[in-house]
Amino acid sequence: MEKASVAKWEGKVSTTLTKASADQIWSLFIDFFNFHKWFPNMSICYGVHGVNGEVGGVRYCAGFSLPNEDGGAEQNSWSKERLVAVDRNELSMSYEMVDCNVGFTSYLSTVKVVRGGGNGGGGGGGCVIEWSFDVNPVEGLTYEYLVQKYQDGLDQTAMKMEDALVEKKAV
Incomplete structure (x- = not known):
């Protein structure tokens, strides 16, 4: 008897920044071991x-806020993630989740920072961050819930990154 094949969930969210350049934002994402500085609730x-x-x-x-396999009561979600590809010219990186307590299996995610897309306010040139999974x-979980969590997380991360860069520039 054949097992029914379940389609993978594939999603992509994006956000536009106007006050920071792609290179500035990329430098924060590629600091892979310090993402807690930017991601909400991590x-x-x-x-x-x-x-x-x-x-x-x-x-x-x-510390992020996805329900976990331990019942989710304390919301102490965790994961171990391996960087599997980096393209410094295209400002793109991919990582896989190798272990977690949030039920993700066969997980691959890509973050790409695209030059332009903003109005150039503040002289940063602007950029678009794309995050796919x-x-x-x-x-x-539902697919819709997961996509919304990614969008909310990306929006908050981008705002925090941009604010920090604008603040640093003002000093």
Whole structure:
């Protein structure tokens, strides 16, 4: 008897920044072991293997707000993620989740920072951040919920990054 094949969830969200350049934003994303500085509700992120920003580097992240396999009551979600591709010319990186307690299996995500797209306010040139994911369906979640979580997370991350860069420029 054949097993029914379940389609993977594939999604992509994006946000536009007008006060920061693509290179500025890229430098924050490629700081792979320190993403907790930018991502909402992520209290911990550090390297557990390899070199920060280099293919093969593995980070441990905790504190984000996806329901977890431990019941989700304390909302202490965690994951270990490996950087599997970096294209510094295209400002793109891909990572896979190698272990977690949020039910993700066969997870691959790509972040790409696209030059332009903003109105150039503040002399930054603007950019668009695209974040895509490919994951097996997650029990207890809907595809729509997951896409919205990605969009909300990206919007908040981008705002935090842009605000920090504008503040730094003002000093």
